[in-house]
Amino acid sequence: TTLVHLHHHHIAPIFRRSWHSLLIQSSPQSIWSTTSARFKTTSSHHVFDSSLHHIIPCKSFFSSFGESKLRTQSSMINREYSTNERQASTENQIPPQRSESLDDYEPIAQQLDPIENLPLKNSNTMREQVVLLGTGWGGFSFIKNFDLTNCDLHIVTPRNHFLFTPLLASACVGTLEFRSIVEPVRRARKEENYFYNAAKCVQIDTDQKLLRCRPVYDREKGDYAIRYDRLIVSVGMDVNTMGVRGAEMHGYFLKELDHARKIRYKIIECFEKATNPRLSIQERQELLHFVAIGGSFTGIELMSEIHDFIKEDLSNLFPELMLECKLSIIEAGPQILSTFDKSLQVYAKKHFRNEHINIYTGRKVVEVRENGVQLDDGSNITAGLVIWTAGIQSRKLFHHGRSGGLPLDRAQRVVVDEHLRVKGYEGSIYAMGDCASIDTAPLAATAQVASQQGKYLASFVAQQLEGKEPNETNSFTYSHRGTMAYIGNYKSITETKEFKLRGRASWVLWRSSYLTMLLSIRNKILVPLDWAKAWFFGRDVMNFKS
Numbered sequence: 001t002t003l004v005h006l007h008h009h010h011i012a013p014i015f016r017r018s019w020h021s022l023l024i025q026s027s028p029q030s031i032w033s034t035t036s037a038r039f040k041t042t043s044s045h046h047v048f049d050s051s052l053h054h055i056i057p058c059k060s061f062f063s064s065f066g067e068s069k070l071r072t073q074s075s076m077i078n079r080e081y082s083t084n085e086r087q088a089s090t091e092n093q094i095p096p097q098r099s100e101s102l103d104d105y106e107p108i109a110q111q112l113d114p115i116e117n118l119p120l121k122n123s124n125t126m127r128e129q130v131v132l133l134g135t136g137w138g139g140f141s142f143i144k145n146f147d148l149t150n151c152d153l154h155i156v157t158p159r160n161h162f163l164f165t166p167l168l169a170s171a172c173v174g175t176l177e178f179r180s181i182v183e184p185v186r187r188a189r190k191e192e193n194y195f196y197n198a199a200k201c202v203q204i205d206t207d208q209k210l211l212r213c214r215p216v217y218d219r220e221k222g223d224y225a226i227r228y229d230r231l232i233v234s235v236g237m238d239v240n241t242m243g244v245r246g247a248e249m250h251g252y253f254l255k256e257l258d259h260a261r262k263i264r265y266k267i268i269e270c271f272e273k274a275t276n277p278r279l280s281i282q283e284r285q286e287l288l289h290f291v292a293i294g295g296s297f298t299g300i301e302l303m304s305e306i307h308d309f310i311k312e313d314l315s316n317l318f319p320e321l322m323l324e325c326k327l328s329i330i331e332a333g334p335q336i337l338s339t340f341d342k343s344l345q346v347y348a349k350k351h352f353r354n355e356h357i358n359i360y361t362g363r364k365v366v367e368v369r370e371n372g373v374q375l376d377d378g379s380n381i382t383a384g385l386v387i388w389t390a391g392i393q394s395r396k397l398f399h400h401g402r403s404g405g406l407p408l409d410r411a412q413r414v415v416v417d418e419h420l421r422v423k424g425y426e427g428s429i430y431a432m433g434d435c436a437s438i439d440t441a442p443l444a445a446t447a448q449v450a451s452q453q454g455k456y457l458a459s460f461v462a463q464q465l466e467g468k469e470p471n472e473t474n475s476f477t478y479s480h481r482g483t484m485a486y487i488g489n490y491k492s493i494t495e496t497k498e499f500k501l502r503g504r505a506s507w508v509l510w511r512s513s514y515l516t517m518l519l520s521i522r523n524k525i526l527v528p529l530d531w532a533k534a535w536f537f538g539r540d541v542m543n544f545k546s
């Protein structure tokens with residue numbers, strides 16, 4: 001038992017008030033914090049049995065802090081701890097993550113009020129109300145470039161950060177830290193007429209120009225409404241499991257930061273579990289087989305990062321397990337990285353063969369199970385971690401008339417004209433990014449497209465607010481800057497209109513491009529620091545479980 005002596009003068013400089021939340025550390029790996037464990041700091045010493053999370057009743061040290069009170073506090077802490085444990089154990093039974101659920105959008109008991117009866121968030125203003133849905137590539141680019149002089153800007157999104165998705169795979173293995181690839185939405189603008197709502201838009205009433213917003217926190221308190229004069233829709237797309245049995249339940253996704261966090265912990269967990277001497281070789285092989293479903297950018301880059309993680313870090317820490325490790329990519333189409341030129345596809349395939357990454361092409365997954373997948377030819381592949389990276393689908397906001405009759409294409413994306421104005425709602429509703437489709441020239445669902453559209457709309461909507469008429473010269477034009485994919489072992493492939501590049505030179509270009517594309521100075525400093533940290537000290541292999 002380790003006794004930690006906490007002196008009053010240790011606490012005082014850190015905490016200003018007399019009642020404090022304390023952080024109790026049990027071991028370097030596990031940190032348990034509680035806000036209900038409050039201690040009055042009038043006595044000179046408090047003693048904790050830090051390894052057991054119990055407070056030792058030690059009379060001599062507690063002159064002004066009664067023993068009985070201490071016991072009550074202690075039992076409160078224990079109760080809370082066991083509740084947490086219970087929650088954690090039930091969490092293990094729910095899917096690692098879901099795509100959007102219809103329940104997120106359905107009215108819940110007390111939320112059946114018509115939209116016009118809901119409390120209105122932005123009622124007391126005469127200024128033009130611009131409302132933006134989503135803070136992804138499109139939305140964040142809009143926020144950064146929009147002139148707020150003539151209007152109020154309200155952001156509605158459940159995610160309070162912008163996520164730099166091209167580097168998400170690196171965060172799955174600790175090459176980069178999670179906080180280095182996000183930008184806080186609240187800090188994006190300093191103006192007083194910039195408002196953020198941690199809520200999801202679950203209905204658009206285009207007649208009354210109202211949005212039904214469902215708060216992320218305290219959902220049971222009910223929805224509220226936001227009025228808009230101009231609405232910008234940039235809600236992106238959701239994961240599409242194409243109805244494959246078990247994919248939602250047992251598959252891991254890679255779309256949000258939380259997904260990356262879960263993948264990172266799962267990989268580490270698989271390795272730690274595999275060290276149990278009671279496991280058979282077969283069980284170990286099953287645990288250490290990592291499978292990506294989908295041979296496009298996300299699946300390829302993720303497997304490449306996992307490959308580097310194993311080769312550079314885990315091989316030193318778990319040398320006895322290296323023979324059991326296996327990586328596989330399953331692609332339903334005839335080729336992986338199908339958007340690249342044939343020569344680059346061949347190069348990537350050869351590279352993966354050399355690095356012992358298995359590629360299955362022309363094979364469909366028909367079921368995802370707890371311990372692997374079943375393919376359409378009836379064969380089974382056992383695995384410790386299955387990551388679903390194949391396919392996207394429209395948000396549930398556009399299903400069942402929730403979006404108030406906005407025109408949708410066959411993929412249920414909002415149809416817009418060349419000024420990104422929604423057909424039939426010109427002058428009041430705009431859409432961009434993955435969730436929008438230009439009727440004359442549909443574009444790929446990429447960050448490049450979304451961010452260029454965000455920048456364009458920021459200037460176009462500002463012009464409209466000044467009463468300028470749109471014309472052909474100020475319609476949106478997309479400029480393609482090229483495509484890149486990291487394939488592991490400090491190699492990548494690049495294709496632009498002018499040239500094709502592969503190997504190390506391409507990797508240098510890949511890293512420097514993303515470094516320059518990062519949106520803030522903060523991230524431009526953090527990302528290279530993380531790269532250097534991973535290079536010198538290795539990637540982090542802790543999962544903070546106690």
Ligand SMILES: Cc1cc2nc3c(=O)[nH]c(=O)nc-3n(C[C@H](O)[C@H](O)[C@H](O)COP(=O)(O)OP(=O)(O)OC[C@H]3O[C@@H](n4cnc5c(N)ncnc54)[C@H](O)[C@@H]3O)c2cc1C
Pocket residue numbers: 133134135136137138139156157158159165166167168169199200201202234235236237254255256297298395397432433434435445446447448449450
């Ligand atoms: C792992 C990964 C790697 C990628 N790599 C690349 C790459 O290298 N290059 C590239 O060009 N593209 C890449 N992409 C694709 C790129 O990220 C998307 O095309 C891009 O994010 C689309 O931007 P968006 O603004 O349309 O939507 P998103 O970025 O998906 O943002 C959608 C926003 O809408 C919010 N939202 C959702 N529902 C609602 C609602 N009902 N109400 C309000 N808000 C809502 C979300 O919280 C989010 O803030 C990658 C994607 C992933 C997942």
